[in-house]
Amino acid sequence: MRHEQLKDAPTEVLQAVGLQYLYQYMHFTTVLEQVVVLPVTSSISLNRYDVDFAAQTRAGAYKITTDEAWHAQSAYDYTEALAKRTAIAPTLVAPAFEWRLEQIFHGTEGPQTRLLRFFSAVVSETLISSLLADIPHDERILPSAREVVADHAKDEGRHDVFFRSVLDEVWPHLSPTQRQSVVSQLPRMVEAFLAPDVEAEIQSYCSLGFDIESARNIVKDSPPSTMTSSKQRPARDTITAFGRTGAFRDEKIAEKLLAEGFLDERLDKHWL
Ligand SMILES: [Fe+2]
Numbered sequence: 001m002r003h004e005q006l007k008d009a010p011t012e013v014l015q016a017v018g019l020q021y022l023y024q025y026m027h028f029t030t031v032l033e034q035v036v037v038l039p040v041t042s043s044i045s046l047n048r049y050d051v052d053f054a055a056q057t058r059a060g061a062y063k064i065t066t067d068e069a070w071h072a073q074s075a076y077d078y079t080e081a082l083a084k085r086t087a088i089a090p091t092l093v094a095p096a097f098e099w100r101l102e103q104i105f106h107g108t109e110g111p112q113t114r115l116l117r118f119f120s121a122v123v124s125e126t127l128i129s130s131l132l133a134d135i136p137h138d139e140r141i142l143p144s145a146r147e148v149v150a151d152h153a154k155d156e157g158r159h160d161v162f163f164r165s166v167l168d169e170v171w172p173h174l175s176p177t178q179r180q181s182v183v184s185q186l187p188r189m190v191e192a193f194l195a196p197d198v199e200a201e202i203q204s205y206c207s208l209g210f211d212i213e214s215a216r217n218i219v220k221d222s223p224p225s226t227m228t229s230s231k232q233r234p235a236r237d238t239i240t241a242f243g244r245t246g247a248f249r250d251e252k253i254a255e256k257l258l259a260e261g262f263l264d265e266r267l268d269k270h271w272l
């Protein structure tokens with residue numbers, strides 16, 4: 001149902017609202033690849049972690065680096081082309097996951113930050129396939145945008161498999177303290193990528209001439225955007241990937257994650 005403050009808005013304004021969502025969605029992809037994933041896949045390909053990766057893993061990381069650079073570029077190119085075609089300039093803000101991840105890394109240094117950065121990429125890559133799966137079939141979204149996302153989704157199916165195997169390869173080499181620090185941050189990492197980006201949505205409305213108060217009200221009363229609507233399913237894929245490694249067998253950690261609602265006693269009993 002349309003928000004009260006959008007009820008009388010002209011069609012052009014409503015179309016512009018949809019466009020700004022799309023621009024910001026593409027920007028999310030670009031920043032995710034450039035800031036979170038590419039530094040990690042490059043480092044795996046060059047074997048620059050403490051773990052000595054198998055030759056096959058390093059070769060795979062080169063391919064994924066190429067894929068991710070293309071995803072970032074194609075999302076950027078698509079935005080530029082659409083802005084030109086519609087004559088509506090994008091208003092882009094830094095996606096919320098950037099500052100949310102910085103909060104997770106805050107107070108850590110050196111190897112600990114590197115470890116958490118590595119796992120933030122693993123988390124995003126095990127989440128993203130399910131996150132992209134619905135969009136190509138969502139008829140509310142421009143067909144050209146759905147095509148871009150469908151191409152991306154095809155590659156991410158392979159990346160999911162790659163990162164699960166990287167996780168299996170790395171986990172046995174971590175110390176109990178390292179494992180604990182990663183697992184205890186999993187709920188925050190998942191949240192960093194999946195929680196609604198309220199600030200970006202407010203800025204989109206402001207760019208279309210809404211005052212800040214109206215923009216806040218519209219966003220507050222609206223359902224979460226497409227990018228963030230399927231929270232349960234993607235988190236389950238990440239839980240399964242970590243569960244397979246035995247990551248949740250530490251009793252104290254499991255209790256904490258159950259209490260936080262990240263794990264579900266019934267669904268995740270195999271991993272506990
Ligand atoms: Fe990607």
Ligand SMILES: [Fe+2]
Pocket residue numbers: 037068125155156159
């Ligand atoms: Fe990927």
